[in-house]
Amino acid sequence: MFSDTIQLGLIKQLNRELESSLLYLSMASWVEKIGFEGICEFLYDHSNEERNHMFKLIRYINKRNGNFYISINNKSLETSYSSLKDLFQKLFQHEKDISEEINFLVELSSREKDYFTYNFLQWFIEEQIEEEALIKMILNKIELIGEDKSGLYIFNKDIKKYHKKN
Numbered sequence: 231m232f233s234d235t236i237q238l239g240l241i242k243q244l245n246r247e248l249e250s251s252l253l254y255l256s257m258a259s260w261v262e263k264i265g266f267e268g269i270c271e272f273l274y275d276h277s278n279e280e281r282n283h284m285f286k287l288i289r290y291i292n293k294r295n296g297n298f299y300i301s302i303n304n305k306s307l308e309t310s311y312s313s314l315k316d317l318f319q320k321l322f323q324h325e326k327d328i329s330e331e332i333n334f335l336v337e338l339s340s341r342e343k344d345y346f347t348y349n350f351l352q353w354f355i356e357e358q359i360e361e362e363a364l365i366k367m368i369l370n371k372i373e374l375i376g377e378d379k380s381g382l383y384i385f386n387k388d389i390k391k392y393h394k395k396n
């Protein structure tokens with residue numbers, strides 16, 4: 231059964247994915263302005279990926295004959311960061327928060343005995359494991375490189391290999 235409780239949980243999540251997409255977009259834009267085009271492309275691509283996560287949730291709700299809404303409130307996203315390290319620290323925390331929310335939804339679907347949703351959410355679990363690991367790995371590299379300009383120059387080129395297309 232597709233309960234109102236589950237629908238509401240999925241609606242909140244799809245709005246969080248939209249927020250994630252906008253967060254990556256604002257970060258990409260800041261990075262573009264400071265001249266790291268490799269890192270900027272990575273973040274723009276990831277913004278599209280987050281939009282696809284939202285899309286997946288919308289299509290699932292539609293398949294179950296549910297309803298959804300997009301909620302855009304007046305919250306402003308940060309558009310400036312003190313450093314690349316600051317940016318990736320915030321991104322890592324954001325992905326960890328999203329993982330917790332997905333975990334909560336999985337638990338909720340089990341409590342509600344909605345095994346269709348429980349099954350649907352397994353993809354998001356796998357995705358969060360990958361995303362957390364990816365952003366943490368990038369953060370580790372940025373921390374390791376520190377202020378070394380040539381290290382940042384090389385990393386800005388190397389980041390291409392971490393682009394995911396989902």
Ligand code: FEO
Pocket residue numbers: 247250280283325328361
């Ligand atoms: Fe869709 Fe990065 O969580």
